[in-house]
Amino acid sequence: MPCALKQAIIRPLLKKLGLELIEKNYIPVSNLTFLSKLIERVVAIQLVDHLTDNELMDPFQSAYRKGHSTETALLRVQNDILMEVDKGNVVLLVLLDLSAAFDTIDHELLLKRLSVRCGIKGTVLKWFRSYLKDRTQSVVINNTKSTAEPLKYGVPQGSVLGPILFSIYNSPLGEIIKKHNISYHIYADDSQLYLAFKPKEPLSQEQARNKLMNCARDVKSFLTFNKMKQNDDKTEFLIIGTPKQLKKALYQDINICQSQILSTDKARNLGVIFDSEMNFSAHVNNICKNGFYHLRNLAAIRNTLDQETAKTAAHAFVSSTLDYGNSLLFGLPKTKLNKLQLVQNAAARVVVQARKSDRLSMTTLRKSLHWLPIKARIEFKISDLAWKAYNAIGPKYLIDLLHKRKIGHNTRLAENCLLEIPSTKLTTYGDRSFEKAAPLLWNDLPTQIRTIELKTHLFTKYYGKT
Numbered sequence: 001m002p003c004a005l006k007q008a009i010i011r012p013l014l015k016k017l018g019l020e021l022i023e024k025n026y027i028p029v030s031n032l033t034f035l036s037k038l039i040e041r042v043v044a045i046q047l048v049d050h051l052t053d054n055e056l057m058d059p060f061q062s063a064y065r066k067g068h069s070t071e072t073a074l075l076r077v078q079n080d081i082l083m084e085v086d087k088g089n090v091v092l093l094v095l096l097d098l099s100a101a102f103d104t105i106d107h108e109l110l111l112k113r114l115s116v117r118c119g120i121k122g123t124v125l126k127w128f129r130s131y132l133k134d135r136t137q138s139v140v141i142n143n144t145k146s147t148a149e150p151l152k153y154g155v156p157q158g159s160v161l162g163p164i165l166f167s168i169y170n171s172p173l174g175e176i177i178k179k180h181n182i183s184y185h186i187y188a189d190d191s192q193l194y195l196a197f198k199p200k201e202p203l204s205q206e207q208a209r210n211k212l213m214n215c216a217r218d219v220k221s222f223l224t225f226n227k228m229k230q231n232d233d234k235t236e237f238l239i240i241g242t243p244k245q246l247k248k249a250l251y252q253d254i255n256i257c258q259s260q261i262l263s264t265d266k267a268r269n270l271g272v273i274f275d276s277e278m279n280f281s282a283h284v285n286n287i288c289k290n291g292f293y294h295l296r297n298l299a300a301i302r303n304t305l306d307q308e309t310a311k312t313a314a315h316a317f318v319s320s321t322l323d324y325g326n327s328l329l330f331g332l333p334k335t336k337l338n339k340l341q342l343v344q345n346a347a348a349r350v351v352v353q354a355r356k357s358d359r360l361s362m363t364t365l366r367k368s369l370h371w372l373p374i375k376a377r378i379e380f381k382i383s384d385l386a387w388k389a390y391n392a393i394g395p396k397y398l399i400d401l402l403h404k405r406k407i408g409h410n411t412r413l414a415e416n417c418l419l420e421i422p423s424t425k426l427t428t429y430g431d432r433s434f435e436k437a438a439p440l441l442w443n444d445l446p447t448q449i450r451t452i453e454l455k456t457h458l459f460t461k462y463y464g465k466t
Contacts, residue, residue: 001131005036007148008137008156030137030157040160043127047164056118057167058174059396063188064163067394070270071325072385073187076397077269078328079434080183081194081240081278086430089196090205090241090249092212093274094256095267096219097234101189102166103154104227107132110155110169118168131161153227163188169226176222180215187270191219199241199248209251216256232259236267240276242429272325278429280329284336291318291343299350310351311369318347322374327381331432340374367463376458379441383458386438390417401435418443 012026019025048065051057057065062073081091111129114120120128135151155162166188173191177184182195193215197208220230237254239246252263266275266282273283294317302310322340329337348365349355366373372380388394389402405418419439424430431437445457 001036001039001127003134005033005039006131006135006156008032008135008151008158009145010137010139010157012139012141028139028157030159032156032158037160043131044160044164047161050120051118051168054119056171058171058186060174060184061167061171061186062395063186064167065395067388070187071327072395072398073185074270074272074325075327075385075434076395076401077185077192077194078274078278079401082429082433083424083435084196085241085245085278086424086426086433087196088198088245090199090239090245091194091196092208092254093192093194093238093240094212094216094254094261095236095238095269096191096193096216097231098189098223099229099231101170101228102157102162104229105154105166105169106227107153109226110165113168113171117171170228173219173222176218177215180211180218182211182215190270192269193219199245202250205250209254213255216254220257230257232256232261235259235261237261237263238265238267238274238276239263240274240278242426243277246276272328279336280332281336283325284329284332284339287321288339288343290321292346294318294321295343295346295350302350302353307351314347314351318343319371323377323381326374326378327385327434330378330382330434330437331427337374337378344371344374363463370459372458373462376462380458382434382437383441383445385434386419386442389438390419390442398434402438417447 009031010028011031012028014021015025015027060076062068062070077093081093084091107129110132111125114128115125132155135156136148137151138148139146155165170186170189174184174186177193182193184191184193186192193212195208195212197204199205223230235256239249239252241249254261254263263276266273268274273280273286275282295314298310298313298317305313322344329340344366345362348362348369348371351369352365354360354365385394385398386402389399390404392399403420405420419442421439421443422430422435424433424436
């Protein structure tokens with residue numbers, strides 16, 4: 001890798017407007033040359049293909065992988081939790097966070113991992129050594145540039161290869177967690193551990209708590225050995241179950257490497273607020289708060305925008321918030337979904353500049369903008385993920401949750417492509433899981449719809465034929 005392409009320019013920017021001008025409130029934004037990123041892209045494609053073809057990626061690591069996302073990761077975690085609660089169990093969930101994880105990577109350890117775990121040797125390994133070594137970075141503030149300093153540790157910020165190399169560097173973590181027989185999911189430097197116990201049995205509670213603490217201890221030992229630091233201040237612990245079962249929990253804290261972590265009622269998990277009863281009340285309220293905030297700002301400048309531009313702005317600031325993580329909201333009570341619907345309705349009125357006094361039908365208004373209502377958008381997301389899983393596309397951890405229905409020799413039924421629907425006990429838990437919701441929605445689709453445009457079908461279902 002040419003030395004001229006290994007020089008980074010760092011520009012510190014405030015995380016949010018209005019914050020105090022102190023070091024911890026700045027985020028360093030790294031700028032690399034276009035040509036260096038172009039070369040990295042070529043290498044990244046080949047590297048990911050090699051890792052995928054040889055099944056070298058952790059199946060429960062969702063970052064920087066095609067078809068994987070924070071939402072698919074959360075959907076699998078939520079599914080597992082809901083199914084355990086449906087069985088009458090209580091789930092312990094620990095959310096771990098790393099401090100400056102990308103900046104502390106030891107180059108020699110990374111190269112060894114590339115060689116031993118990934119089978120990358122010879123000229124290719126030499127190229128990666130060249131890519132990592134002799135890097136420099138300078139800081140630019142108010143057009144004043146500092147002297148170049150060597151970058152002895154970490155992967156380059158703003159690079160294409162950096163995140164993938166971090167995933168490889170961190171790959172043994174999953175194996176450590178598996179040894180403790182604990183469920184987990186990893187997304188970049190965010191890790192979550194969870195396991196269930198029977199609340200009626202005190203011994204089961206104690207065993208689950210000890211198992212989780214022992215696993216967390218081994219995880220921290222691995223991180224320390226590999227020059228990574230766990231951020232204990234951001235580690236959060238939730239005890240999840242029905243209100244009745246939560247009363248039987250004997251412990252409200254967990255010790256992680258001499259740090260006592262008290263359980264909390266809610267915690268932000270990859271942008272979605274999980275709560276102890278998995279009812280998403282706090283998350284729905286947060287979406288509404290953010291949605292109306294952006295709508296007030298949009299309404300203030302609406303007269304200066306044409307309708308198409310206003311529609312684009314509404315998509316960018318409101319619809320994106322309503323759609324992110326909406327697959328987790330399937331099966332919630334109408335009272336919660338109606339709150340989200342009010343946000344979308346308000347967005348529609350702002351876009352077309354309609355007043356409440358105009359008494360326009362919201363169905364007609366949304367239809368004119370070609371916006372599916374909230375419930376349909378949730379159904380669309382889950383049905384789309386079900387189609388991908390049925391056709392073996394996307395994360396394996398979602399594919400494994402769905403099973404094709406065995407229908408014997410009836411070829412007519414075979415063409416229907418139905419999925420098995422698991423039995424569950426609680427409508428507020430098991431029925432909301434992806435494992436149950438996806439087959440229900442999938443089997444309810446007309447046969448021909450499973451191979452054509454899904455959104456067109458849902459639009460017709462909710463608004464009628466046009």
